[in-house]
Amino acid sequence: MNSTVKRYPQNDKGRDFAVGDIHGCFSKLELTLETVAFSPSVDRLFSVGDLVDRGSESHLVLDWLDKPWFHAICGNHDYMAWCNALYEPCPVDHLQHGGEWLETLTEFDRKKVGERLAALPLAIEVATPLGSIGLVHADCPFDDWDNMYDAPLPDAVVNACLWSVDRYQHQYAGFIQHLRAIVHGHMTIPEMLILGNAYFIDTGGGDSAGRFTLLNLHTLDATTGPGRTYPVLSNRRYR
Numbered sequence: 001m002n003s004t005v006k007r008y009p010q011n012d013k014g015r016d017f018a019v020g021d022i023h024g025c026f027s028k029l030e031l032t033l034e035t036v037a038f039s040p041s042v043d044r045l046f047s048v049g050d051l052v053d054r055g056s057e058s059h060l061v062l063d064w065l066d067k068p069w070f071h072a073i074c075g076n077h078d079y080m081a082w083c084n085a086l087y088e089p090c091p092v093d094h095l096q097h098g099g100e101w102l103e104t105l106t107e108f109d110r111k112k113v114g115e116r117l118a119a120l121p122l123a124i125e126v127a128t129p130l131g132s133i134g135l136v137h138a139d140c141p142f143d144d145w146d147n148m149y150d151a152p153l154p155d156a157v158v159n160a161c162l163w164s165v166d167r168y169q170h171q172y173a174g175f176i177q178h179l180r181a182i183v184h185g186h187m188t189i190p191e192m193l194i195l196g197n198a199y200f201i202d203t204g205g206g207d208s209a210g211r212f213t214l215l216n217l218h219t220l221d222a223t224t225g226p227g228r229t230y231p232v233l234s235n236r237r238y239r
């Protein structure tokens with residue numbers, strides 16, 4: 001697991017957007033990018049992880065990771081997928097979480113997918129004119145972002161970053177210091193939710209029942225793409 005924070009310098013030429021869990025719905029993501037007139041020559045798109053599983057276009061993930069304007073962190077599904085792809089032990093059964101697409105790949109492509117997803121960083125930090133913005137898939141188990149630079153991060157911290165639902169479930173609104181905002185996916189909700197300086201932006205774009213939210217990292221304004229408003233589910237823990 002690549003448990004590092006990857007840093008990106010400020011984008012002075014265009015806009016930066018973050019998007020929630022994609023889950024192999026890349027065509028729908030393209031339609032969503034059209035709604036903000038996304039310009040690949042100057043704009044950048046940052047994914048909060050869960051690029052693959054469940055959706056029908058997971059096999060396109062390598063094409064997307066090759067795009068120079070597209071940057072992603074590792075989500076719990078990307079983690080399950082690379083463990084499965086590289087025949088590494090995994091705490092959960094990937095096949096029961098939408099991983100059957102891997103079985104359709106050639107052994108060559110399966111290895112490439114595994115290596116590429118295994119290289120995704122656990123976190124990203126993007127410089128913006130008003131301060132740095134962090135991206136972590138599920139939760140940042142610290143009150144101070146600087147702790148993410150401790151190396152090596154304990155397994156419990158890595159697991160929380162990938163899987164935790166604590167901040168959301170407790171509606172914990174504490175601020176993470178040394179960061180303008182942090183962006184999470186993982187919890188699929190009808191509308192973007194802000195707790196302290198944490199922005200939960202997964203509005204189910206990676207599901208036929210939802211739509212993508214694009215968060216502009218310079219303005220922190222959110223734009224929703226085509227699709228329906230994801231329903232309120234009382235028993236859904238995480239995806």
Ligand SMILES: [Mn+2]
Pocket residue numbers: 021050075076077137185186187238239
């Ligand atoms: Mn997730």
